[in-house]
Amino acid sequence: MTLPFASADERAGTSPYVSVTTDFGAAYTGVCAGVVARIAPDARVQVLSDEVSKYAVIEGAMLLRQALPYLPVGVHLAVVDPGVGTPRHPVAVRTGRGDFLVGPDNGLLVPAAEALGGVAEARILENPRLRLPTVSSTFHGRDIFAPATAHLANGVPLAEFGPELAPTPLELPEPRTGEGELSASVLYPDDFGSLILGAGPQDLAAAFGPLEYGAELEADGVRVRWAATFGAVPEGEPLLFTDSSGRLALGVNLGSAAARFGLSAGGIVTLRDIRRS
Incomplete structure (x- = not known):
């Protein structure tokens, strides 16, 4: 499938674009979008979906892979995270197209990154200055991922978030x-x-x-x-x-x-x- 890539005019837009995809339902997703809007008030924030089936990492990954190439170049927050609070890393990925993907390192982000020109750089989100002051063990979407999304939309360099890593690929069953x-x-x-x-x-x-x-x-x-x-x-x-x-x-x-x-x-x-x- 041939996927569209952004024009130079789209890349030159002055208002940063943010998309949000979760399995949270409307209320918790709205909280994440609100955190982004407070930290990055100039951003255009679109909820792509808050209806991914609960804990369905593959479903979320396939939605992102299918949808993101048709959205503006921007910062894309995605949270389907059954391992929240465990040692899995929170990550941000820069793609070849110029987007940033933010979410858990559980395979969710990699298929979309591949559709957007490949993984150019990925870093662990561990800088405490780029999180909320208090981080819960069960709502990293609000406390880690949404702030990181907003700071990236504001132009904070990816290198400031933490060390590099190779993101975890998504394991799909072979036919x-x-x-x-x-x-x-x-x-x-x-x-x-x-x-x-x-x-x-x-x-x-x-x-x-x-x-x-x-x-x-x-x-x-x-x-x-x-x-x-x-x-x-x-x-x-x-x-x-x-x-x-x-x-x-x-x-x-x-x-x-x-x-x-x-x-x-x-x-x-x-x-x-x-x-x-």
């Missing part, structure tokens, strides 16, 4: 392909109940060869049609399609594949060629 068969993990269900899979069209081709739209496969005993879009199958019928992120997905036209297949994040889907059955 398994065989002749006439493809098994892939469910990375997450989206808001419509479509199941986003840890496989791409290239894996489909490796398992089944060239497939024309309209071809039928079997997914865990259910016949599904390989289609370009939901409306290509009747209402209530399942389909296999390429999601806007470039990954394979199972959906149901005007329905929920999560409910139809009884699967959630971490589940396994096995696709088979019914012509070989």
